[in-house]
Amino acid sequence: MRRLLWLALLIPVPASAHLVSTRFGEFYAGMLHPVTTLGHLVPWLAVGLLAGLQHSALARKVLLLFPLAVLAGTWMGSELNTAAWVGIVNQSSLLILGLLVVLARPLPPAVFSGVVMIHGLSHGLGNGATDLSGNGLLLYVLGVTTAAYLLVTLLTASSHQLVTRQSWGTVAIRAGGSWIAAVGLIYLTFTLLAAP
Template identity: 50%
Template sequence: MRSISIMLGGITLLLPQLSFAHLVTTRLGEFYSGLAHPITSLEHLLPWLALGLLAGIQQRNTSRSVLLWFPFTVATGAILGGWLPGPTWIQTLNLFFLCNLGLLVLLALRLKQAVFVLLAVVFGFTQGFANGVNTLQGSDLLLYVCGVTSAAYILMALVTAVAFCTYRRSAWGPIALRAVGSWMLAIGMMYGGFLLFAPGYALTGSN
C-alpha cells in the first residue's frame, strides 16, 4: 500500500500545473493593489503613521473617531480620484499635512474632538484622492477602493492602539512618540526641499 502511495505521488509530481504568485484568476487583484498602494509609498505611509500617532495622544473618544472618519473619507477621495484627474497641488498639500501632523505629535497636542475630526476628514479626503486610479472603472475601481479603505482602517487601528497604550502605560512613551513626531517633521521639511529644488524628485526615489 505504501509503495502504491509513493508511486501515485511520483506520478502527481510529473504532472505539474500552472501556479501563480498572485490571485490573477480571480477578481481580487485590484483589491490587493489598493491594499498595498498606500502602505508601499512613503509619501502616503508616513502621513498615515503621523495621523495614527496623533490619534493615540488624544482622549479615548477622539482617538476612536479616526477609525470611522478617516477610512470613510479615504474611500470617498479614492472614488473621486478614480473619476477625476488629480490636481498637481495634491502632493504639496499632503506634504503640508505630513509636516503639520509631525509637529502636532512633537508637541503632543491634544485637540478638541471636532477639530481633530475635521483634520482627519480633510486629510483622509486628500489622501484618498491622491490614491485614486483613473484607469480603473466599474467593479475594478470598487475593488481597488475597498483595498485602499481596508488599508486605511487596518493601519490606523493598529498605529492608534499602539500609540494610545504606549503614551499612557510607559514613562518613556510620550518621549518616544514626540521623538518620532520630530522625525516626521524633519522628513517632511527635507522632502519639501527636494520638491522646491528638484521638482522631478519623489519620495519613492523615482525621477
C-alpha cells in the same frame, strides 16, 4: 546619496493598480498601493500616532473618520483628474502631522476631525486609480480603504496604549513625530527647490 534614495521613496506615484503583481486582484492592489508608497504610508502612520495622543473618545473617532475620508477621496480621485493642490497637501502632510505629533497637545474635537478628514481626503485623492472602472474600481477603492482602516486602527491603539501605560510613552511618540517632521521638511524643501 543613500539618504536621497530614501527620500526618493517618499514620492507618491500615481496608482496604476499594477504596482504589485495584480494576480492578487484589484482589492489587494488597492491595499498594497498606499502601504508600498512611503509618501502615503508615513503620513498615515503619523495620523495614528496623533490619534493615540488624544483622549480615548476622540481617538476612537479616527477609526471611522479616516477610512471614510480615504474612501471618498480614492473614489473621487479615480473618477476625476486630481488637482495640483492634492500633491502639495500630501507633500506637506509629513511636516504638518509630524509637528502636531511633536506638540503632543490634546486637540479640540473639531480641529482633530478636520485634520484627519483633510489628510484622509487628500491622500485618498492621491491614491485614485483612473485606469479602473466597475467592479475593479470598487474592489480597488475598498482595498485602499481597508489599508487605511488597518493601519490607523493598529497604530492608534498601539500608541494610545504606550501613552497611557508607559511613563516614557509620550516622549517616544514625540521623538517619532520629530523624525517624521524632519523628513517632511527636507522633502518639502527639495520639492520646492526642484519646482520651475
